[in-house]
Amino acid sequence: MFLHIHSFRICNDYILECGFTTGEILRVDLRDELYGEIFEPLLDKKQFAKARMNTDTLTVEWSNGADFAPEFLYELAKQQQHELQE
Numbered sequence: 001m002f003l004h005i006h007s008f009r010i011c012n013d014y015i016l017e018c019g020f021t022t023g024e025i026l027r028v029d030l031r032d033e034l035y036g037e038i039f040e041p042l043l044d045k046k047q048f049a050k051a052r053m054n055t056d057t058l059t060v061e062w063s064n065g066a067d068f069a070p071e072f073l074y075e076l077a078k079q080q081q082h083e084l085q086e
Helices: 070-085
Strands: 005-012 015-020 025-029 052-054 059-061
Touching: 005 052, 005 059, 015 070, 025 070, 059 070
Parallel strands: none
Antiparallel strands: 005 015, 015 025, 052 059
16 A cells, blocks of 8 residues: 555644544654755745645645655654654
């Protein structure tokens, strides 16, 4: 089974809450992932807030072409969740 995102919302600055096809809803903080030519423009909170759902690729994307693989978002969210529990 492929992992996809079916819904999302922006919770705070660089935090997305994503609904995954696993049935889980997880929050992921992308602040530390916004580096490099394609992602740095998203450090502007107004640009980050323009995230949208791509219904073809079933992930979150931005108008400049930036996106994150659903698997990456899922694993990062799980890692961050685990770190909060420690």
